[in-house]
Amino acid sequence: MSREQLIEDLKRQIVAQLNLQVQPESINADEPLFNEGLGLDSIDALELIVLMQQNYKIRLVNAEDGPKVFQSIGTMADFILENQAEQN
Amino acid sequence: MFITAASAISPQKSFRNADGFTAVPLTGGNRLLCSEPDYSSLIEPKLIRRMSRIIRMGVATAIDALQQAGVTDPSAIITGTAYGCLEDTGIFLKRMVENKEEMLTPTAFIQSTHNTVGAQIALMLKCNSYNNTYVHRALSFETALLDTMMLLKENGTSQVLVGAADELTDQSFIILERFGLFRKQPAGEGAAFFVAKASPDAAIAEVKGIRTLINPGTQQVEDAVKTLLQTHGLGADDVQLLLSGRTADTAMDQYYNVVEQTIGNEAAVIQFKALCGEYPTSTSFALWLACITMQGKTMPGMTDASHVRYAVIYNADKSGYHSIMLISKC
Incomplete structure (x- = not known):
């Protein structure tokens, strides 16, 4: 799967899982997920961890990597692709 | 209150x-x-x-x-x-x-x-x-x-x-x-x-008293209604509106018959579950109805809301939980 396709999938999955009141296509891949960006909070962070595990079989082993991985949808996509490559 | x-x-x-x-x-x-x-x-x-x-x-x-x-x-x-x-x-x-x-x-x-x-x-x-x-x-x-x-x-x-x-x-x-x-x-x-x-200023209604009963007999329900009214110096004829939880299900009719016979002769009777359906906290909707009636809103089955000074809400749930509320206009 290409990075662009993965980003589009993540946008749809995140909007559906978190019941966000925005259109997936209106989200910028580099937009911050937390605080001033989409305005997600710590409960959403847990939802994102489970989403990544359920849909892509990728576990976030080190909690301290969280802020970097979940900075934006783009960084999430990079983390997933990186880990999928290692698994293969 | x-x-x-x-x-x-x-x-x-x-x-x-x-x-x-x-x-x-x-x-x-x-x-x-x-x-x-x-x-x-x-x-x-x-x-x-x-x-x-x-x-x-x-x-x-x-x-x-x-x-x-x-x-x-x-x-x-x-x-x-x-x-x-x-x-x-x-x-x-x-x-x-x-x-x-x-x-x-x-x-x-x-x-x-x-x-x-x-x-x-x-x-x-x-x-x-x-x-x-x-x-x-x-x-x-x-x-x-x-x-x-x-x-x-x-x-x-x-x-x-x-x-x-x-x-x-x-x-x-x-x-x-x-x-x-x-x-x-x-x-x-x-x-x-x-x-x-606790104070009456700017109030639209007063909940004067509540009685709750679990698995009562019909006599206990009748006594509870009369006692609630008497506690507040009222008789059955003083109630102008009965908000009754009666439905088409006849299982609890014996209780509703007793309450309606006790206070329903002079009072208009509104079966509130015909308006909101059956659910366990439907008496909250009945209290809202009582409040707007006290503010002058006439309900179906009533000729005039302005004369309503006292209302009783009675509900007999099939689980055996009964409640009686006495409401007055402010």
Whole structure:
């Protein structure tokens, strides 16, 4: 799967899982997920961890990597692709 | 206990519509769903995305009641609910089964507890005061009211936000229907909140007293009604309106017959579940009806609301839980 396709999938999955009141296509891949960006909070962070595990079989082993991985949808996509490559 | 504001979301067009309210018998089959407002003007989008229907309905009616009363920081928030947040409970349990008890997301679990409605109201108001939720089947709302009365007796200056909410979901409807609950009466749902205080200024109605009974005989019900009236210096002829929980289901007719014979000769009788359906906290909708009647709104089956000085709400639930409330005009 290409990075662009993965980003589009993540946008749809995140909007559906978190019941966000925005259109997936209106989200910028580099937009911050937390605080001033989409305005997600710590409960959403847990939802994102489970989403990544359920849909892509990728576990976030080190909690301290969280802020970097979940900075934006783009960084999430990079983390997933990186880990999928290692698994293969 | 004096009521200064009342708000309800029900299968009727009741929300923010006390003046234009026209009670019409509903024809939604055996499942009545609430007529819900646009919540966007009441609840922030960031908060609303996590709220199920019961939370939205409860929060919206609470905010509306507080706005009517001009209260921003109530001294207590007291809620009654029998079923609690069923939609989120269903989502959480379904995921537990589907995911074999692994990788469970937090939101549905957090929102599934019975006290979520009261907690969400407190979070939105940043209210750290007394907050309690009562879960006592068909006496959940009545118990919340009794707690409010005791709290107001302890602290006469306080203003208490008290209400009830119950929702019907696809799953709960199927299960309850299987129990035979809705064979002769439509299932219902709703939320109603009130602002209560100890002093009569700016009040629209007074809840003078409440009696609750579990598995009583008909004589006990008759005695309880008479005692409640006598305690407040009233006789059966002083009541002009009886809000009766009677439905087409005849299982509890012996009780309703007794109450209607005791106080129904002079009083107009309104069967409130024909308007809101059957649900355990439906007496909160009946109290809202009593409040707007006290404000002059004439209900179907009544000739004139202006003469209503005293009203009685009586409900006999099939679980054996009975309640009697005496309401007076202010």
